[in-house]
Amino acid sequence: MKRVIIVGGGYAGTSLARALDAAFEVVLVEPREAFLHNVAAIRAVVEPGLLDQIILPYDRLLKRGRVVRERVTAVADGSVRLASGGSLEADFIVLATGSGYAQPFKPVTDSMADFRAASAATEAAIKRASSIAIVGAGAVGVELAGEIAASVRGKSVTLVSAGATLFPEFAPGLGQRLAADLRKLGVTVRMGVRAEGLGAADRPVAGPLRLDTGEVIAADLVIPAMGARPDTAVLTGAPAARFDRLGRVETDGWMRPAGLKRVFALGDMAANGDMMTIVAASRQAPWLAKTLEAVAAGKAVEDLPTYAAWTSPPILVPLGPKRGASVLPVGRNGTVVGPMLTAAIKGKSLFIPRYHKEFGL
Template structure:
């Protein structure tokens, strides 16, 4: 009899793992939303909302053998999960891949794809209605957004503000310098080591003023881009769970939290040593798929190689379809590549054809 694997969360980590295990186990993917949202392209959709028809994709073609069940998981344990409605799903292995939150409209919420689309369209309308844009936060989302807006609307006055002393804090200084030079060439005003004391909202863009900043009195479109927050409510019900400074659940060398034996954590919610990026998922998912296949065959995870994160922090940061810079997680310190390679890997198509194909929608829009 084929064994059951329950995966909680249908984002990048959960969906990719579900596909990898579909032929090896009876996979049940539990996801709160009815559609997958390819949020890698959400930043560009703010300047080009026509992308929405391509990046909001139903789950109905993701798996051939397994199934996707819509629901909210309240708790997980060795042997199964309990849904918010009280139903229990039993399984031989459970993987929790609940991902992370981000300010709207860059990631969907539990309210579903329609709310996500409405948020993107509202941000786009506000963008068209104003000449000045201020982005608060100079991590990957803030930097990429500044690049997309300044590329699509070169006459708009775009300002990027950060309390950090450099763009892309936590990443290579060479990467930060390359991105800063390109943004300045596009006319983006950059204010580093500048803390914004007051925001009217931190979870969505808004039209308003920004006290203490240049052009403070001018009405402007303000985008909070203050970083991702891991979704870890499920783990907080586990008495033995511990969390790192980012709020990610701590895991053992085989990505198991809270002393669990057959329950694993994956992706943004897990303190794997990787950053919260898709680049990290490309390492975690194949490794965990092998661990689970071996575990289902009767091997102990501890008899298998432990997880080792990338030796360097890799990330891809396009600044529009043609520009940008990336750090590839190769060799000890990573390899910096410029706009041509960044555009080839990510910037031109934002992985849209790949994910539409993986979800079975390669030829027509959802």
């Protein structure tokens, strides 16, 4: 049986590990004590009871494979070096080290107690604040504005974005619909303006918020939500690896970084033609599982079909449990749907039952 080391137990790494568990000897290397279902970390700042449901232990994820609590510091064809000083060998190595995000939306350390503390501090700050500004109107910023406005009455919420429209990369109609819904919820949406002199971009800070127009927004609390930062530190010692403008490692058609033949990369850290989403990982992981199975059976990688990224990716953007809008992958440019389907698919349960099942809980 061939051995595969998967570096990183986030959405991409765990999904691939489960897909390979029966046919390979799987070793999943992950420094964190538990998986965080960060999709629900947004609502957790207004509904702290969710924290107990979204921190999931790894011990029942795999039936045959094992999860090693370690950090990988370097990678080469056939082996990885560990922070503790040892190394592990395998036939194939898959990198899935993902990305970081501002607190409290992803963990910034390996301790879940730290994550809980960051989420609780933000919840308390939201409770105290009478006016809140959110900087960044990607999915996290928009959902956060919706969650706060839908659950807490009497607070002024302002969403600030440098972009001219919401979600310009998706089917026309999604951004307009969400902007209108946010306004109905009482959120002030400010497009085409930039925050200046923000105290920190990686955690909530005290206001006010200064804009590049010279205007000052009198917010008590400013929450940055300015996008994911790919984590490719494991490739620091890989001289041929190249990175795109977002910092993701570029890969060939079979998801391999340049200069490596039996090392593959997927998820947020890899520029495989997809956006940095779970939706992307959910397409990439089954493709890579199939490819590794074929290679393990004796096929040459180069004789196998290359990966084709989403051409019209779906996105689900709830504004609290009952509102929101989405693009479903139906038709050439996707199809925009409203609150009923958005709530039924994601808004109500935030996929928590699905991840409980995947983690054997």
